[in-house]
Amino acid sequence: MNYIIKFLNKLNNLTVAIIILLAIALASALGTVIEQNKNTDFYLKNYPLTKPLFNFVTSDLILKFGLDHVYTSWWFIFLIILLLLSLTLCTITRQLPALKLARLWQFYTNFNTKAKFQIRFKTNSSSLTKLTYYLEEKNYKIKHFNHFVYAYKGIFGRVSPIIVHFSLVIVLIGSMLSTTQGRTQEAFIVVNQEKPVLDTYEAYVNDFKIAYNSQGLIDQFYSDLILETRQASKIQKTIYVNEPLNYSNITIYQTDWNIDNLVICIDNQNYYSIPLQFIELPNGSESKYWINRLDLFGQSVFCVVNDLTGIVYLYNQNKDLICISSLGEFITLNGHTITFNKLVASTGLQFKLDSFIPLVYLGFLLLMISTLLSYISYSQVWLVKNGSTTYIFGSTNRAKFAFIKQLTEIANQC
Amino acid sequence: MFNVQFDIFNFSNNITFLTLLISLISYWLGLIFKKIKNVFYIGYGSTILACITITIILGTRWIESGYFPLSNLYESLMFLTWGLLFSAIYLEYKTNLYLIGAIVSPISLFIVSFSTLSLPQDMQKAAPLVPALKSNWLMMHVSVMMLSYSTLIIGSLLAILYLVLIKAQQKKHSLKDFAFANLEFTFPKSTNSTNFNLLETLDNLSYRTIGFGFPLLTIGIIAGAVWANEAWGTYWSWDPKETWALITWLVFAAYLHARITKSWTGERPAYLAALGFVVVWICYLGVNFLGKGLHSYGWLN
Numbered sequence: 001m002n003y004i005i006k007f008l009n010k011l012n013n014l015t016v017a018i019i020i021l022l023a024i025a026l027a028s029a030l031g032t033v034i035e036q037n038k039n040t041d042f043y044l045k046n047y048p049l050t051k052p053l054f055n056f057v058t059s060d061l062i063l064k065f066g067l068d069h070v071y072t073s074w075w076f077i078f079l080i081i082l083l084l085l086s087l088t089l090c091t092i093t094r095q096l097p098a099l100k101l102a103r104l105w106q107f108y109t110n111f112n113t114k115a116k117f118q119i120r121f122k123t124n125s126s127s128l129t130k131l132t133y134y135l136e137e138k139n140y141k142i143k144h145f146n147h148f149v150y151a152y153k154g155i156f157g158r159v160s161p162i163i164v165h166f167s168l169v170i171v172l173i174g175s176m177l178s179t180t181q182g183r184t185q186e187a188f189i190v191v192n193q194e195k196p197v198l199d200t201y202e203a204y205v206n207d208f209k210i211a212y213n214s215q216g217l218i219d220q221f222y223s224d225l226i227l228e229t230r231q232a233s234k235i236q237k238t239i240y241v242n243e244p245l246n247y248s249n250i251t252i253y254q255t256d257w258n259i260d261n262l263v264i265c266i267d268n269q270n271y272y273s274i275p276l277q278f279i280e281l282p283n284g285s286e287s288k289y290w291i292n293r294l295d296l297f298g299q300s301v302f303c304v305v306n307d308l309t310g311i312v313y314l315y316n317q318n319k320d321l322i323c324i325s326s327l328g329e330f331i332t333l334n335g336h337t338i339t340f341n342k343l344v345a346s347t348g349l350q351f352k353l354d355s356f357i358p359l360v361y362l363g364f365l366l367l368m369i370s371t372l373l374s375y376i377s378y379s380q381v382w383l384v385k386n387g388s389t390t391y392i393f394g395s396t397n398r399a400k401f402a403f404i405k406q407l408t409e410i411a412n413q414c
Numbered sequence: 415m416f417n418v419q420f421d422i423f424n425f426s427n428n429i430t431f432l433t434l435l436i437s438l439i440s441y442w443l444g445l446i447f448k449k450i451k452n453v454f455y456i457g458y459g460s461t462i463l464a465c466i467t468i469t470i471i472l473g474t475r476w477i478e479s480g481y482f483p484l485s486n487l488y489e490s491l492m493f494l495t496w497g498l499l500f501s502a503i504y505l506e507y508k509t510n511l512y513l514i515g516a517i518v519s520p521i522s523l524f525i526v527s528f529s530t531l532s533l534p535q536d537m538q539k540a541a542p543l544v545p546a547l548k549s550n551w552l553m554m555h556v557s558v559m560m561l562s563y564s565t566l567i568i569g570s571l572l573a574i575l576y577l578v579l580i581k582a583q584q585k586k587h588s589l590k591d592f593a594f595a596n597l598e599f600t601f602p603k604s605t606n607s608t609n610f611n612l613l614e615t616l617d618n619l620s621y622r623t624i625g626f627g628f629p630l631l632t633i634g635i636i637a638g639a640v641w642a643n644e645a646w647g648t649y650w651s652w653d654p655k656e657t658w659a660l661i662t663w664l665v666f667a668a669y670l671h672a673r674i675t676k677s678w679t680g681e682r683p684a685y686l687a688a689l690g691f692v693v694v695w696i697c698y699l700g701v702n703f704l705g706k707g708l709h710s711y712g713w714l715n
Contacts (some may be wrong), residue, residue: 014675018668025693032654032701070651175650184647206665213542220545242549242645253647352647361648364636371629397674398625401618403508 011082014358017038027079034062036129043068043409081304084172087165095162119381119394121411128383128390134410135381149383157376157398164370170363174356182354186256192345197351200230201250208257208347213223221254249355256348259290259305262312263342266296276305284306299335305343312340379403423474423481426467427530431676434523435461441516454512458503461515464498464522468492479540487702488538490560491529494520494698497564501623505568509619517571551641559634561660565627566666566694572620573687579613580681617684622675624687628666635659653692665690 009017034057035042043059052058057067066073095294125131128149132142140151187203189195194204206224213219220240225237227247237245245252276290290305301322304313310327325331331338378399384391392411396403434541444450474491475483483489505511523605530538543552571628639649650656669690672683 014671015677017674018671021664021668021671024663026472026669028664030651030656030662032657036652083474105616160551215542217542218545219542220548241545242551242641244644251647253645350647356642364640368629368633368636371632375625375629399618399622401615401622 007082008085008089010022011086012093014090017083017086017090020079020086022165024076024079024083027070027076030067034067034070036071037069041157053054080172081308084169085167091162091165095165099159099162116394117395118400119407120390121392121394121407122389123392124388128385130413131383131390131392131410132411135383138406138410140379140381147384151381151383154376154378156373157378160370160373160376164368164374167363167366168372171360171367174360174363177356178360181356182352184350184352186255186348186350188256188346188348190260190344198250198353201351202228203349203351204228204254205347208210208308210257211378221257221347223254223349225252225349227252233300251352251354253350253352254347256352258346258348259343260309260346261344262292262303262305262340263344264294265339265341267337268339273344274303276307296338297336299334301333303340306344308342308345310343377403415443423471426470426474430464430467430471430526431523431530433464434519434526436460437464437515438519438523441512441519444512445516448649455517457512457515457519458506461499461506461519462503465496465503466527466593468496468499474497475540479541482557483540484552484556484560485543485547486537486539488529488533489540491525492555493560494564495525495529496653497526497561498522498568501565501568505623506587506620509615510704511615511619512618513575514568514572517575518568521567521571524568527579546645549641549645551637551644555641558630558637562627562630562634563694563698565623565630566662567688568618569623569625569627570687570691572623573615573684574691576613577681577684577688579616580684583613617680620687623649624666624669624690628663630661631663631666635663655697655699658693658701662690662693662697665693696703 024376032182035046035277040063043062047062049058049059050061050134052061062068066077070076074126104277123131132149133152135151136142138153140153143152168241183198185198187195189203189205191201191208194202196202206227207220207222208224211219211222222238222240223238224238225245227237227245227250229235229247235245235247237243239252239254241254258278259276264272264274266272274292274294277290279289279291281287281289288306292303294303300317302315302317302319305311306313306317310378312325312327314322314325314331316322324330325340327340327342329339377396377397379396379399380394382391382393383394394403394406394407437457437460440453440460444453444457472483472489475489478486484493499516499522502514506514635656638659642651643649665686669683669686672678672686
């Protein structure tokens with residue numbers, strides 16, 4: 001117990017907090033330099049013991065400290081927990097106590113103290129009213145006391161950092177819960193076929209379409225989707241990239257697509273459904289290709305499709321293009337009529353069950369507002385009358401330059 | 415119609431280049447020859463003009479393509495320059511500190527010449543958006559990110575300048591000998607003038623500028639996270655760009671905390687801000703040259 005308290009005391013220190021922040025930054029950077037989530041052989045091959053990267057990164061080091069999965073390694077999670085503790089401790093032991101009015105409004109009884117005022121001015125004006133008026137005009141709140149006037153503004157600048165810490169704690173805890181409790185599943189669903197997905201849900205795809213722009217590039221993917229729950233309620237929506245379906249705690253995203261089958265008709269009587277194989281080009285080209293070999297009447301031909309527009313390319317064994325056909329068009333091969341009737345597509349969907357999204361979003365919202373409000377500078381001014389002269393003392397926490405400029409102007413007006 | 419717009423575009427490009435060059439020359443003439451003070455007005459004026467012409471460039475592209483012009487490297491660099499110039503104009507108006515224009519004009523000129531002269535023509539053309547970018551979040555996320563980058567770049571540049579000047583001072587060059595000395599800030603002469611010297615001004619100004627860039631960065635990252643969650647179902651996937659945005663955020667968070675630590679006054683936070691300068695550039699450009707990850711749109715195809 002004693003050790004824990006000692007440890008927490010050590011942690012409750014701004015310098016330590018800064019070191020934690022920088023340590024997380026460094027660890028994150030490491031994860032972008034070293035390829036993540038590859039197999040052991042990859043690291044053995046690319047980070048040999050004989051030639052270490054930066055003179056110290058070897059496959060041994062990578063595998064020992066989990067540098068192949070930095071963001072899920074025990075020490076990275078330990079750093080995040082340290083950050084969480086440090087945030088919480090700082091808020092409880094420093095920020096909240098400092099919010100007490102008595103500490104916010106510093107009523108100095110003796111202005112000769114060496115308290116750090118950024119401003120110590122003297123004016124010959126004997127009345128406080130004029131100064132108070134100018135301060136009020138600059139949006140200061142004024143408190144009158146027996147022997148002095150106290151003015152302050154920008155109290156939000158004092159409160160917001162607390163909300164920043166609080167919302168960071170919400171975001172961190174929320175996303176930890178999300179990753180441990182939430183579930184995702186990716187599935188390809190063939191058009192017009194029902195498929196059970198996560199828990200009690202079933203998804204059915206009415207239609208899948210690709211829209212092209214005038215330059216022939218993909219504009220958008222559309223899946224006309226029906227989600228069925230156990231309570232037999234049906235939700236229908238056409239989803240596309242950037243427009244998922246939301247129902248209760250399930251969300252369905254458009255992520256991918258595939259062409260599964262090509263329906264072919266020979267001599268107007270026999271229909272065959274030919275499975276197509278997706279070919280990945282080695283140079284990482286954007287174009288996609290689906291291909292299959294057909295043995296027709298003693299001749300081998302390759303059918304190649306690269307989108308859903310219905311164009312089928314036929315190649316012979318020597319990889320020469322024989323013909324380009326569209327769906328429904330009759331072509332003749334060795335005296336037989338062939339028609340390509342239909343392309344059967346499937347849509348790649350991602351299903352996600354996550355009940356903690358609202359919590360994380362709440363954290364996000366608070367964080368955005370509070371970091372913005374933290375920009376505000378908290379300024380305090382004391383006006384003290386002493387015989388025929390008035391003293392102006394001032395202090396601020398952030399915008400020193402603007403504050404001094406403003407008060408100089410006010411003082412010179414009197 | 416197309417021809418007319420093309421001309422406006424080319425014309426604005428040339429004017430931007432010219433005005434930035436004039437602004438660079440006049441600011442530095444003013445710094446080197448302390449006696450000619452009016453050149454600063456020429457510098458300031460041409461900076462404003464450059465900002466306007468970049469607005470026209472981006473505006474015509476917006477009208478032409480129908481979406482916010484942030485879809486490729488060229489547009490993004492132009493928007494960054496716009497952000498740099500706009501912040502510089504505002505800060506200079508607020509503080510009368512001509513050093514700001516003097517450091518922002520060379521960097522802007524460099525970015526503009528790089529993006530118009532070095533980038534291949536087809537990378538400058540507005541390209542149609544890929545499905546993943548078709549969202550209102552594009553404007554929200556990317557524009558806020560770019561504004562935060564430009565604010566943070568100016569803030570950290572001021573911190574670097576502070577470091578340079580403080581080193582010069584420590585090497586027994588009194589600041590008076592320095593060409594910048596004539597810029598020392600003085601409040602209106604009166605009985606109550608507080609001596610706020612150049613170093614203090616720079617220090618506080620860089621703190622305030624970074625202090626403003628930081629919430630922008632926070633909002634930009636969060637907008638990206640929410641967008642990612644809407645588009646592909648995860649708000650954080652440790653993609654290199656995301657990770658470097660987080661690193662930038664962490665470094666500047668460390669800087670802002672260093673400023674309120676009593677034992678970390680003066681130079682030490684400024685070193686963190688200088689580190690931040692490097693990190694922002696890695697985040698903005700460096701990551702994309704890896705060509706990996708979710709943010710590789712509109713770059714080196």
